[in-house]
Amino acid sequence: MKTVDPAFYVDPTLETMPRDDLAAYQWQRFGRVLPAVAARNPFYRAKWGAAGVDDARAVGDWAAFRRLPFTTKAELSRDQEAHPPYGTDLTFPLEQYVRVHQTSGTTGRPLRWLDTEESWDWWQRCWQFVYRAAGVGPGDRIFFAFSFGPFIGFWAAFDAARRIGALAIPGGGLDSNLRVHLLAESAATALVCTPSYALRLAEVARVAGVDAAGLGVRVTIHAGEPGASIPATRRRIESAWGARCIDHTGLTEVGATGFTCQTGELHLNESEFIPEVIDPATGSPAPGGEGELVLTNLGREGSPVIRYRTGDRVRLVLDRCACGRTFGRLAGGILGRADDMLVVRGINVFPSVIEDVVRQFECVDEFRIEVRRQREMLDLRVIVEIDGDRYAADQITLTLADLRRRLRAACGIRIDADAAAAGTLPRWELKARRVVRIDGPAR
Numbered sequence: 001m002k003t004v005d006p007a008f009y010v011d012p013t014l015e016t017m018p019r020d021d022l023a024a025y026q027w028q029r030f031g032r033v034l035p036a037v038a039a040r041n042p043f044y045r046a047k048w049g050a051a052g053v054d055d056a057r058a059v060g061d062w063a064a065f066r067r068l069p070f071t072t073k074a075e076l077s078r079d080q081e082a083h084p085p086y087g088t089d090l091t092f093p094l095e096q097y098v099r100v101h102q103t104s105g106t107t108g109r110p111l112r113w114l115d116t117e118e119s120w121d122w123w124q125r126c127w128q129f130v131y132r133a134a135g136v137g138p139g140d141r142i143f144f145a146f147s148f149g150p151f152i153g154f155w156a157a158f159d160a161a162r163r164i165g166a167l168a169i170p171g172g173g174l175d176s177n178l179r180v181h182l183l184a185e186s187a188a189t190a191l192v193c194t195p196s197y198a199l200r201l202a203e204v205a206r207v208a209g210v211d212a213a214g215l216g217v218r219v220t221i222h223a224g225e226p227g228a229s230i231p232a233t234r235r236r237i238e239s240a241w242g243a244r245c246i247d248h249t250g251l252t253e254v255g256a257t258g259f260t261c262q263t264g265e266l267h268l269n270e271s272e273f274i275p276e277v278i279d280p281a282t283g284s285p286a287p288g289g290e291g292e293l294v295l296t297n298l299g300r301e302g303s304p305v306i307r308y309r310t311g312d313r314v315r316l317v318l319d320r321c322a323c324g325r326t327f328g329r330l331a332g333g334i335l336g337r338a339d340d341m342l343v344v345r346g347i348n349v350f351p352s353v354i355e356d357v358v359r360q361f362e363c364v365d366e367f368r369i370e371v372r373r374q375r376e377m378l379d380l381r382v383i384v385e386i387d388g389d390r391y392a393a394d395q396i397t398l399t400l401a402d403l404r405r406r407l408r409a410a411c412g413i414r415i416d417a418d419a420a421a422a423g424t425l426p427r428w429e430l431k432a433r434r435v436v437r438i439d440g441p442a443r
Contacts, residue, residue: 008135008262008323010128014271015325019318022326026274027062029298034059036301042088043079044306047071066276070283070294071308076253077109086112091302101152103252104224104431113152113252114303120156122272122299126256127160129269133259134219134246136190138165143188143217145179145197147429148172152252154192154223166190176204176427184215191220195227195237195245196432202240203365213242223248224431226352229266229333232359247333249312254305255297258330261323268316270327272298276307277316280338289316292338293330311338313350340435342371344378347413351435354382354415357406363387366425371437381416382407385425 009015017025037044038056048054051069059065080087090097097114104110115123131137142161146153148170161168169186171179180201183191191198198220205212220243222228228237228247237245247266249258258268268275276294277286286292293312297304315331336350343349351369358367366385371378384403400417407415426433 005262007137008133010125010132011271012324015327016320017326019326022270023062026270026298029271030065030274030296033298033301033304036091037304037306041091041304043076044089044304046088047075065307068307071305073111073253073309073311076111076305080111081109086114089303089305090114091304092116097302099155100150101155101252102150104151111253115300116302119300119302120159123156123256124160124163125299126250126269126272127157128163129272130157130221130246130248130256130259131160131164131166133261133267134190134221134244135262136164136166136219136221140164140166140190141169141186141188142166142190142192143169143171143179143183143186145171145191145193145201145429151430152250153430156256157192157221176201177208180205180208180210180212183217184210187216189216189218191217191241191243193220193222194224194428194430194432195222195230195233196225196427197429198222198237198245199233199240199365200427200429202237212240215241217241217243219244219246221246221248223250226334226336227355228260229330230352230356230359232356236359236362249330249334251295251310254295254308254310255300257295261321261325261329263321263323265321265323265329266333267321267325267327267329274298275316275328277314278309280309280313289318290314290335312336313338342378342380342435344380344411344413347411349380349411349413353410354380354407355434357403357410358382358384360406361403365422366427367434368420368425369435371435379416380413381418383418383420383425385420385422387422 006012034056096116098117099115099120102110102112144154144158158168169188202212220237220241227233228245234245246260250256257273258266260266274296277289277291278294279286280292293310293314295308295310296306313335316328317331318328320326321329336352340351341348354369358364363386364384365387368383370381403417
């Protein structure tokens, strides 16, 4: 086994154990969660009872576990609508819960999610894996550039900073210019935000005459979007900040699920989650490990999700990583989301593929994907906002014909492209909403 540097691990023994031992550890953890959920959680009591599982003792092995029904976001949403405001996925009395957060609402009605003291501690433990794998620890100064609103955002990351002995610098309630100045004045060594907002902050710094790459930030940590695993976007962030770009996966209703190791691979935290990969059409195990990711959390007994269909398309690789970990890893990160996928003239198109093409052009600051229906079929148009000062200096000089050719090669269909004036497209602090559906034909 590869010799590991303990500085990059929360628990080297746990993170590098043989996969059979890891499965036994997961089953032991699930066995501690199962009885309370089966006995006291109204949501799962009803759900499992309808599936013929009335006794938790019947779930005695992995085969029985995989006969439990999947959980979906639509079910949870319907449950909260029927039992407002928090639904019935609550294992304990309401007075035992200490934190409430909600999903971003980018794909429907936001879900509200509660945590007990114990499950919030578990969230922070999950974030310790993110920080340690990124080499962030005592002496680091972490700048949090998010709104501190009800969206889960980076709340757990903020609380977990003290667990690793780092200084947490809150950047909420400030506009982007003030955040750039506070970053510089506080000598931050790590930046935590969405990938889109990292590029936006670098853009604001450039306009203000500040070299973001010279501020001393050595690592940027991102979630909320797939951008940090999109090669061209990751390169743009690393170039703008002169820092290593780290991806992190997670969902409000599931937890902080994954982290990037020191060799650049995106791992699922299998000490805290049971992953499965299924064929989204049949629900059967996906051949080759590529399909929809299903997760069960192991430390959130108060508001668990069990066999939860995330809607994320992934390719799960289970052989030992070069970093020494045996935790499964997501090759290429999140490859796409089922609710993001566009079917254009019979071809599946993911916005992340379009982003990887657009971000290859350094002179493009922002972009938008317009979706129009033409005679019962969808057409796509990409609008790019070009920074004129950098246009001439771009080593890959952008012409719209170049962009159209690259989009066709990457996506397999014709996609139109047009330019927008600098500063005219929206910017986002949290999840970017670049896909816009427009009625009527293109101009």
